[in-house]
Amino acid sequence: MERGVSTDVIEITDLSKSYGSVQVLRGLSLRVAAGEVYGLLGPNGAGKSTLLHLILGFLKPSSGSLRVLGSSNPDSVRPQIGYVPERQRYHTRYTAREYLRFIGEFSGMSGLDLADKVDIELHIVGLMNDADRKMSTFSKGMLQRVGVAQALLCDPALLLIDEPTSGLDPGGQREITDLLTNLRDRGHTVFLCTHYQRDIESLCDRVGVLAGGKLATEAVVRDLRALGDGVLIQVDAISTELRGSLEAIGRGVICDLRTVRIRQNTPQIQAMVLHRLLDAGAAIIALESLESPLEQLYARAVRADTSAHRYEYQTNSSDRTISPSPMNSPAPVIPPPPVTRRPNEGDTLLDELLRRGSAQEPTQRTGSRETGADDAEPNV
Amino acid sequence: MRTLRFTGFTLLEYVRSGRIILEIIATLVIFFVFLRRPGLGINAEYFFSVTGIYTPALTLYSTAAFIGIGDRPQGYVLLSRGVSRASYLLGIFFGTLVIVSSSYGLLSILTVILNPPPDLDLLGWIQGTLPLLLNVGLLSALMIMLSPMVFATSWRLLVLGLIALAFSNNFIGGTILMTLPDWAQSVLRAIQALLGGPLVPAFYGFQLAVTRDYTTATAVVNLIAQLSLLLSLLGLAIYSFSRRDLIFSHQ
Numbered sequence: 001m002e003r004g005v006s007t008d009v010i011e012i013t014d015l016s017k018s019y020g021s022v023q024v025l026r027g028l029s030l031r032v033a034a035g036e037v038y039g040l041l042g043p044n045g046a047g048k049s050t051l052l053h054l055i056l057g058f059l060k061p062s063s064g065s066l067r068v069l070g071s072s073n074p075d076s077v078r079p080q081i082g083y084v085p086e087r088q089r090y091h092t093r094y095t096a097r098e099y100l101r102f103i104g105e106f107s108g109m110s111g112l113d114l115a116d117k118v119d120i121e122l123h124i125v126g127l128m129n130d131a132d133r134k135m136s137t138f139s140k141g142m143l144q145r146v147g148v149a150q151a152l153l154c155d156p157a158l159l160l161i162d163e164p165t166s167g168l169d170p171g172g173q174r175e176i177t178d179l180l181t182n183l184r185d186r187g188h189t190v191f192l193c194t195h196y197q198r199d200i201e202s203l204c205d206r207v208g209v210l211a212g213g214k215l216a217t218e219a220v221v222r223d224l225r226a227l228g229d230g231v232l233i234q235v236d237a238i239s240t241e242l243r244g245s246l247e248a249i250g251r252g253v254i255c256d257l258r259t260v261r262i263r264q265n266t267p268q269i270q271a272m273v274l275h276r277l278l279d280a281g282a283a284i285i286a287l288e289s290l291e292s293p294l295e296q297l298y299a300r301a302v303r304a305d306t307s308a309h310r311y312e313y314q315t316n317s318s319d320r321t322i323s324p325s326p327m328n329s330p331a332p333v334i335p336p337p338p339v340t341r342r343p344n345e346g347d348t349l350l351d352e353l354l355r356r357g358s359a360q361e362p363t364q365r366t367g368s369r370e371t372g373a374d375d376a377e378p379n380v
Numbered sequence: 381m382r383t384l385r386f387t388g389f390t391l392l393e394y395v396r397s398g399r400i401i402l403e404i405i406a407t408l409v410i411f412f413v414f415l416r417r418p419g420l421g422i423n424a425e426y427f428f429s430v431t432g433i434y435t436p437a438l439t440l441y442s443t444a445a446f447i448g449i450g451d452r453p454q455g456y457v458l459l460s461r462g463v464s465r466a467s468y469l470l471g472i473f474f475g476t477l478v479i480v481s482s483s484y485g486l487l488s489i490l491t492v493i494l495n496p497p498p499d500l501d502l503l504g505w506i507q508g509t510l511p512l513l514l515n516v517g518l519l520s521a522l523m524i525m526l527s528p529m530v531f532a533t534s535w536r537l538l539v540l541g542l543i544a545l546a547f548s549n550n551f552i553g554g555t556i557l558m559t560l561p562d563w564a565q566s567v568l569r570a571i572q573a574l575l576g577g578p579l580v581p582a583f584y585g586f587q588l589a590v591t592r593d594y595t596t597a598t599a600v601v602n603l604i605a606q607l608s609l610l611l612s613l614l615g616l617a618i619y620s621f622s623r624r625d626l627i628f629s630h631q
Contacts, residue, residue: 056460058626075464083460089453091389093396102389106382106461150457 007034008067009158009189010055015064016213017050024050026213027064037190039204039221041197041298046210048193049086052160055191056083069157079107082151082188084144086162092136096127096146099135103150121149125179141172148179152186159183161192165199177202197294201225207294209301216301224297228265230290233273234258236283245276261290386463386471390449391478399445400479403438407483410434411490424500427491428508428590432515435484439516443476443523451529451629465622469524473614476520481513507592511585514606518582521610525617528629535620546575581605 010032017025024047032038042048053059054066057074069077091099097118104114122128125145130138135146144164151159164180165173173196180203184190192203200207200221207224209217235258238246243255249272252264260277262269277284291299394400414430415422450472459468488505491497500508526536548568557565584602593599 053456053626056456058456058459060625078460079462081460083457085453085456087453090457091393091454093393102385103457103461105385106389106458106463108462147457150461154461 008032009034009036009069010038010191011065011067012051013065015051015054015066016062017047017054017059018062023062024213025054028210028214030208030215032189032191034189035187037184037192037203037205039200039207040191040193040210041195041200041207041294042193042210043195043302046195047213048195048210049162051210052083052162052191052193055160056081079154080157082154082156082159084147084151084159084161084164086166086193090135090143090146090150092138092143093134095132095134096122096138096149097131099146100150100153104153107154109154117153121152124152124182125149126175139172141168141175144168144172144176145179148176148183152183152188156188159188159190161190163194163196164192165194165196173198197292197298201292201294207297209298211302217297219294219297221294224293227293228267229292230265230296231262231270232286232288232290233260233262233277233284234286234288235260235277236285238282239280242276242280242282245280246273249273249276263290264293382462382464383467383470383474386458386467387474387478389458390446390471390475393449394446394475394479397449403442403479403483404486406438406441407486408490411487411494415487415491416495422491422495422497424497424504424508424592425590427497427500428512428592431484431487432512432586432589434487435480435512435516436519438483439476439480439519440523442479443520446472446476446479447524447527447529451527453628455628456626459626465626466618469530469618469621470614473517473520473524477513477517480516480520484509484513484516504592507594508589510589511603511606512589514603514610515582515585515589517610518585518606518613521613521617525613525620529626530617530621530624532624542575545571546579548572578609581609 008031010030012028012030015025015028015030016023028047028051030040040048040051050059054061055068055074057078065072066074068074069080071077094102100118100121101114104110104118109117119128119131122131125148127142127145127149130142135143138146148161148164151161161180164176168176177199180190180192184203190203192199194200201224204221207219207221208215230252238255238257238260246253246255246260250264250269252262252269253273254261254263260273262273290296410430415427450468455468459465463471488509525531526539528536531539548571557568560568581602584598585606588594588599588602
């Protein structure tokens with residue numbers, strides 16, 4: 001890398017790529033700093049794999065510029081890049097050890113150094129006991145671990161990972177996510193493309209959403225995580241007075257005649273809302289989890305993929321707001337509240353309800369009984 | 381060096397895929413049907429006539445099989461490591477060459493052991509083998525150049541069209557040619573001569589393998605022409621493969 005120029009490992013400016021008349025990327029601009037784990041989220045066909053192949057130099061940009069590890073010639077820096085491709089397509093007629101040895105040889109390694117390195121990587125990805133089995137007998141999760149091992153073999157400065165958990169069963173997904181989480185400690189810069197939000201939430205420092213061939217949105221994952229999942233509370237009725245009291249808690253609390261939505265959620269806000277509802281004698285009918293902030297961000301970006309907003313999530317102890325970064329003129333709008341029901345969520349609220357309910361009159365606990373919470377707590 | 385390693389990798393993949401069984405069986409069939417001939421002896425000319433037809437046919441199959449192995453998304457991982465695009469293509473080419481040469485070698489050994497041509501010594505075998513294997517390389521390089529991963533469809537159609545024109549005197553000649561206007565006849569003859577030129581070394585190479593007549597300079601010139609054509613085709617394939625968007629088939 002050329003020193004003193006930039007600490008960004010990936011610098012993409014106004015990049016476009018077309019296949020004939022089909023334009024896949026339209027003026028994409030993106031930067032990934034050294035040591036960062038960046039997740040690119042996007043629906044199938046958004047151009048994520050195309051972008052990775054452009055970074056690797058397999059494809060040539062139609063226009064725009066792309067610098068990787070300080071060089072605009074991908075061929076010159078490719079040895080410093082580890083690549084884990086989408087789907088588990090490897091040469092499965094080899095054993096894992098044979099395959100890794102060949103990959104090491106292609107990368108210029110040899111002899112005992114290579115043998116040791118292969119053993120180390122096999123150990124890290126948990127395949128030491130299966131190292132001498134033909135890969136054709138491997139599960140998809142095991143093949144993906146071979147993929148990670150081959151990418152790490154040369155201690156790459158940049159790790160490109162395409163859909164790491166795609167096509168894996170839940171157990172396999174968890175294995176790969178755990179493996180990649182452990183790899184964060186090795187300090188590689190990681191650029192990860194996926195359409196699974198769970199991958200982003202558990203692995204990444206920053207997330208971008210690719211939609212319409214552009215980077216529609218970027219956010220810091222830690223800030224998104226701090227917001228917590230939103231909650232929808234259905235009650236029998238909300239008086240005007242109660243509504244004013246609830247909405248005074250914070251901008252993230254939105255009420256109508258029968259529902260309260262907590263959009264920028266924290267345990268404290270949940271507790272305050274709940275206290276006020278119960279104090280006012282409102283019967284709570286149902287509790288549902290709203291989309292996570294990342295889901296909201298993604299849904300909004302994909303729905304409105306022509307606008308390229310950047311959101312910067314700012315938090316304080318009592319309230320959380322979403323405000324635009326100075327570079328963007330449009331006013332930030334919290335995504336509309338699409339409601340998805342996910343069982344077994346909203347436990348914090350339930351716990352609070354139960355704790356609070358134990359000190360309340362029976363008439364104030366009608367709603368929580370309907371949620372089934374009382375079944376779990378006979379004393380209430 | 382990495383080209384050789386990749387060739388070894390590709391060959392091992394090919395052998396483990398089991399495709400090589402077909403080459404072994406085909407070689408044995410060719411030997412027992414055409415070269416074993418119990419009670420009938422064979423001479424060197426007959427041997428090279430048979431092998432001169434069999435090896436290009438085998439090359440068609442083997443090259444197609446190797447291209448099939450190379451033109452898969454598995455290649456992305458290899459190319460993301462130290463294998464350059466040139467090495468990748470050369471690995472496929474050399475892999476094909478090794479398989480076809482080995483089959484030819486097997487055929488030669490069986491013939492020498494079980495039905496040796498009395499007029500064929502080691503020098504004669506080398507003299508016949510050289511143009512024969514150069515033709516194998518030529519055909520393999522042409523097929524690789526025309527594969528979807530190397531040439532775009534439009535270019536493939538163009539090259540195939542030119543090859544068809546070069547061979548067109550086989551089906552546009554004689555009375556058919558006479559029915560065409562004079563200017564059309566002249567243009568067609570010029571095109572056939574122009575495009576047929578590159579095919580001459582291949583045809584003469586076959587003839588040289590059969591006759592093994594190295595008494596004139598033409599033989600050496602032809603070997604040089606075969607080699608030049610082979611290197612040109614390989615160079616063109618590598619140039620195209622290195623410059624174009626890399627999109628493997630069977631996605």
